[in-house]
Amino acid sequence: MSETMVTVRDVHKAYTRGKQSIDVLHGLDLSIPGGDFVALMGPSGSGKTTLLNLIGGLDQPTSGEVWVAGQRIDRMSSGELARWRAANVGFVFQFYNLMPVLTAQRNVELPLLLTGLSAAERAQRAAIALKLVGLADRAHHKPKELSGGQEQRVAIARAIVSDPKILVCDEPTGDLDRKTADEILTLLQQLNRDFGKTIVMVTHDPKAAEYARRTVHLDKGALVGEPAAH
Amino acid sequence: MKYFQLVWASLFRKKTRTLLTVLSLAMAFLLFGLLQAVNVLFSAPPTFAGADRLIVQSRVSFTEALPLAMRQQLRTVPGIEAITWRQWFGGIYQEPRNFFPQFATDPATFREVYPEYVMPEEQWRAFETTRTGAIVGRRLAERFGWQVGDKVPIQSTIWPQRDGNKTWTFDIVGIYDGRDEETRQRTGVMWINFDYFDEARQFARGLAGIYDVRVADAGQANAIAQAIDSLFANSPNETKTQSERDFQLGFFKQIGDIGLIVTLILIAVFFTILILTGNTMAQAVRERIPELAVLKTLGFPNGLVTALVLAEALLLCAIGGLAGMGLAQLIATGLARLPDFPPVPLNLAVWTQALVAIVALALAVGLPPALRAGRLRIVDALAGR
Ligand SMILES: Nc1ncnc2c1ncn2[C@@H]1O[C@H](COP(=O)(O)OP(=O)(O)OP(=O)(O)O)[C@@H](O)[C@H]1O
């Protein structure tokens, strides 16, 4: 493992709804080295998604610092963040979030539209990514013609196609059966081991957490106990 | 361009809805194309371009007949080659739906002013010499199966004979044709002998109706028209001299303020289409907010997401609009081939207006949802908030 990939320093996050302010994260510190695979667990409403969104640059903290991939992202404008995300992060969601109107191949090509690659290069890279997740033969299927596990594989291909340093996954197996979940987790593990991708994965499932190198527990907006290594 | 597929695929996400919207847009632009063409036709300023014939009518209205005596004065206007006159007969052959125009005219001068109508020499002579003679165009003759020698009773809605009888019987003494395809289309008219008509009618004798004059040089048409009108200015019979084309348009203008009618119809049509298309676009964006949020997650900047939605609106409006205009063009071209129809000019101006309307419509229906899409906060949208 190399230098630090994620540093979260004294981060507070409060949501304001009208006059009410909900304090979700209070003074959270977290450090994740490059090449790590961290499972983030905790009860519902404890702030897992909130923390993941801060690390992935989808949202900004109320206060504190967030450093990811060598850049401080908590002060970036939305345009800078967009560019930063495109270059550094891959996202995997519980419900896959593919474009229903596009084929698997086109879905995977989406992030590459933001690059200067030619159409042929985009197609080639997407094909490689789909092959990596074992779906080369489904390239021209639309999401609704795929199973949940296959959809999630396409989503993972999309997340890695632009070769990001870090993958953030919010309950990636939350909607899948045990066997399919194990396949997806094995794939993530492979991406971590063989390709050195840093992975932060939110999960409710202790079995899923076992695939990670270590697990951190979040409760009521704060990390609890020592990070447990597997 | 690399985003085209994404935009296209998004547009046809709900095929039926999009196709129905495209269809409505096409209908709206079909109407727009045709009506706007009519509008252009009627709002065009009077033109004398290429006019080698002028129509002199009463300044008040073409239904106000000018006296026969005016032809002496008209002859003094330099640049005029030939003068004839005609009076609307307003007759019905058998039943009203058989409508066709009839005019009483002076055979000899008619021929000079309208050299494009051709007929055997002996028939021209018969027209001049037969008091109850009438000539009919080839198309009209074919329509009713008339031949030279037939007697045709026409009931005038305006002119009784001296004995009060409104039914006039004319002898067909000639069937004329056009000397080219364009004039052949206009051979749906009957001409009767003015001298006989003038003697036989019960009232208004000595009134010529309107004058048709042929000018030597079309380039002088405007100047000659002005010369004629100033000749009769401040006389009891003030005139309005126009090109043939403008005179014909004047016929249709009787219907009412065509520009206003057309504008009102188009406002109604576009208001409807605005609501309809606006609803389609708003719905299209609303139902895929999470997808738009995913695009942003992948790093699509806000401006690009706005642009994509706007492009979708533009594509929708362009497909519908161009389909409608294409159809309008086909119909206008078809109408132009029909006789007795003023050519509807679906010209560059109308196409330009249509393109502007397409863009304006796309902005109107696309901008609100596009801006909304651009402003979406990723975390809220992903969470369905
Ligand atoms: N945009 C928001 N506005 C208001 N409250 C929010 C918002 N996002 C999250 N919250 C609140 O913050 C708290 C933490 O939410 P978060 O989604 O991070 O929890 P979680 O740990 O991911 O839960 P789950 O396991 O159910 O996904 C919850 O109480 C939630 O209601």
Ligand SMILES: [Mg+2]
């Ligand atoms: Mg969550």
